[in-house]
Amino acid sequence: MELRAAVVLAAGKGTRMKSGVIKVLHSVAGMPMISWPVAAAKGAGADPIVLVIGHQANAVQGVFRGDNSILCAMQEEQLGTGHAVACALDALSGFGGTILILCGDTPLLRPETLADLLKFHDEHAAVVTVLTAVMDDPYGYGRVVRDEDGRVIRIVEQKDADPQEQNIREINSGIYCMRSDFLFENIRAIGNSNAQQEYYLTDLVSIAVQKGLACLAMSTADADEIMGINDRAQLADAARILRRRINREHMLSGVTMIDPEQTYIDFGVNIGADTVVHPNCQIGSGSVIGAGCEIEQGVSISACRIGDSCHIKAGSVLENSELHENVAVGPMAHLRPGTVLQSHVKIGNFVETKKVLMGEGSKASHLTYLGDAEIGRDVNIGCGTITCNYDGVNKHRTVIEDGVFIGSDVQLVAPVTVGRNSLVAAGTTVTVDVEPDSLAIARVPQVNKVGWRLKKK
Numbered sequence: 084m085e086l087r088a089a090v091v092l093a094a095g096k097g098t099r100m101k102s103g104v105i106k107v108l109h110s111v112a113g114m115p116m117i118s119w120p121v122a123a124a125k126g127a128g129a130d131p132i133v134l135v136i137g138h139q140a141n142a143v144q145g146v147f148r149g150d151n152s153i154l155c156a157m158q159e160e161q162l163g164t165g166h167a168v169a170c171a172l173d174a175l176s177g178f179g180g181t182i183l184i185l186c187g188d189t190p191l192l193r194p195e196t197l198a199d200l201l202k203f204h205d206e207h208a209a210v211v212t213v214l215t216a217v218m219d220d221p222y223g224y225g226r227v228v229r230d231e232d233g234r235v236i237r238i239v240e241q242k243d244a245d246p247q248e249q250n251i252r253e254i255n256s257g258i259y260c261m262r263s264d265f266l267f268e269n270i271r272a273i274g275n276s277n278a279q280q281e282y283y284l285t286d287l288v289s290i291a292v293q294k295g296l297a298c299l300a301m302s303t304a305d306a307d308e309i310m311g312i313n314d315r316a317q318l319a320d321a322a323r324i325l326r327r328r329i330n331r332e333h334m335l336s337g338v339t340m341i342d343p344e345q346t347y348i349d350f351g352v353n354i355g356a357d358t359v360v361h362p363n364c365q366i367g368s369g370s371v372i373g374a375g376c377e378i379e380q381g382v383s384i385s386a387c388r389i390g391d392s393c394h395i396k397a398g399s400v401l402e403n404s405e406l407h408e409n410v411a412v413g414p415m416a417h418l419r420p421g422t423v424l425q426s427h428v429k430i431g432n433f434v435e436t437k438k439v440l441m442g443e444g445s446k447a448s449h450l451t452y453l454g455d456a457e458i459g460r461d462v463n464i465g466c467g468t469i470t471c472n473y474d475g476v477n478k479h480r481t482v483i484e485d486g487v488f489i490g491s492d493v494q495l496v497a498p499v500t501v502g503r504n505s506l507v508a509a510g511t512t513v514t515v516d517v518e519p520d521s522l523a524i525a526r527v528p529q530v531n532k533v534g535w536r537l538k539k540k
Contacts, residue, residue: 085205086180088263089129090171093117093187094137094158099314105139107187108146109318112325113349113368115146116312119190119325121153126194127201129183133171137161163281164257165273172267181205182266184259184284188312190321192258196303203301204260210296211265211288213238214258216306224254225285227300235298238285253302255285256309265296325350355391373408382413390426404436407443425460442485454478455497459485465509467492484519 097106107117114122117134124132130152136143137158147153156171168184175182181201185192196214204212213235215227225240226248238255239248266287273286291298303309312318329350330343337356340346345362348354352366355374365383366372373391378384381398389395389406396413403420412418412430421438424430428441431448439456447453447464455472457480458464468489470481479497483489487501490509501507502519510526517523 085201086178087127087129087183087201088175088178088180089124089127089132089183089185090135090168090175091117091120091124091132091185091187092135092164092167093143094135094161094167094170096138097188097313100318101315105143106312108139108142109312111190111312111318111322112329113351114190116190116318117143117146117187120185120187120192121147123192123194123197124183124185125152127183127197129197131175131178133174134187135167135171163275163279164284165270165282165286168266168284169270169273169282172270175263178263180263182261182263184261186257186311189256189258189309190312191308191310191324193308196305196308197258200258200260200301203299207299208297209260209299210262211235211291211298212260213288213298213300214256214260214309215253215300215302216256216309217252217302218254218306219252221252221254226251227253227255229253229300233299234292235288235300236292238288240285253300256303257284257311258309259284259287261287265291361397379414387418396432456481456483456495458483459487459503461485462487462489464489465491465493469494471496 093107095106100106108115111119121132131154132152133154133156134143135156135158140157144155154174156174158167158170181204183197200212200214213227223241225238226244227235228237228239228248230236269287269290272290273282275282288298307324310321312321326347329348330340330346333354334340338354339359342362346360347365349368351368352370354372357374358372358376360378361380363381364378367385369386370384372389375392376389378395379397382395383400385402387401387404390408392409393406394411398415399413401418404418404422406424407426409427410424413432415432416430417435419437422436423440425441425443427444429446429448433449434447434451437454439453439458441458442460444460445458445462449466451464451468454470455478456470462483471494472478472481481495481497482500484501484503486504488506490507492510493507494512496512496514499513499516501517504519505517505521505523507513508524511523512525513523
């Protein structure tokens with residue numbers, strides 16, 4: 084099989100983003116923008132992949148830390164696309180095959196399209212193949228000029244195009260396949276005699292034509308794929324298209340979405356068949372949701388594992404939590420990181436949990452905070468219960484064993500253990516351990532002063 088490598092250009096700052104974060108690190112549908120073209124190149128079989136980095140280089144490298152198929156090349160000064168590719172060639176020293184050249188700001192590019200481009204390049208024995216698209220309004224893009232045989236003879240920028248060339252609707256995507264020997268031999272022949280004094284990769288097309296080498300173009304059917312991101316408006320447009328693709332895949336796999344245009348699911352989410360997702364839900368990367376669940380409107384889920392037949396009610400927020408099957412949460416509940424709810428647990432409205440293990444069949448139905456706690460099976464947590472887990476310096480743990488009944492408005496001052504099958508009376512502040520099968524009650528005695536109100540009047 085023909086060897087494939089890829090060069091991904093990601094050195095620029097992206098000033099039109101108006102951000103302290105460089106353009107390619109902005110998130111699109113749950114991944115940094117740069118991750119999308121890299122994933123497309125991997126999906127098309129490219130190995131190695133060289134990232135050309137410059138601004139915020141350490142942060143870009145950090146996205147791919149631990150991935151040995153990703154190499155990095157530094158572009159100290161941004162002197163054009165030709166200069167950027169030249170910076171990558173040392174990392175590809177000795178490579179012989181086909182090199183894909185991609186832009187780091189094209190998150191909509193599909194691996195299937197790159198695979199088709201590579202196949203087209205090989206089948207036609209081309210030296211250079213340009214990925215193009217036909218657009219109704221090509222204003223601002225470089226035009227692809229072909230001869231009568233369909234070969235590319237030049238790429239002309241909008242500002243340099245004559246009236247006839249401006250009528251061309253086929254545009255340059257900035258994505259190329261090149262034979263490695265041609266690229267190595269000619270990249271340093273590119274000049275910078277232009278208004279910007281930059282080295283343009285498109286000049287390689289002219290060099291190939293001058294040498295009588297095959298320079299071809301393949302047009303993608305979906306012009307959206309080659310859309311580059313330059314500002315926040317285009318970032319939102321790209322995210323919308325990616326979410327539409329993601330949602331379609333889930334629906335074709337058996338997930339019901341009441342209104343897919345108002346459902347926000349990131350890349351890398353798994354959802355089981357017959358799960359229903361209501362509008363205005365956000366489900367973040369790394370989440371796994373089982374079959375037959377119902378996710379009501381306004382729910383936010385981030386990096387959670389949710390078992391089959393769970394019901395997440397409106398307005399609830401779940402972060403880095405694990406739910407076993409048949410769990411009910413909400414409405415308006417907040418599961419913070421470290422929450423583990425075993426089967427048939429109920430977490431009701433305005434309940435907050437953090438680092439809690441809650442055993443099978445237990446429930447906290449409303450207005451409760453449970454933090455740093457281990458709760459057994461079949462425990463009832465009454466309304467207004469608080470685990471007082473923080474003493475101002477350290478966090479402490481509360482243990483509530485199986486079968487305990489906690490009344491309303493109870494404070495459990497950690498560290499404390501409530502033994503199995505005990506009952507804690509409403510309004511109690513628990514400061515010492517409760518033995519199994521006990522009643523714990525700690526209240527200020529009630530005093531009724533008869534006639535007191537009449538005296539005040």
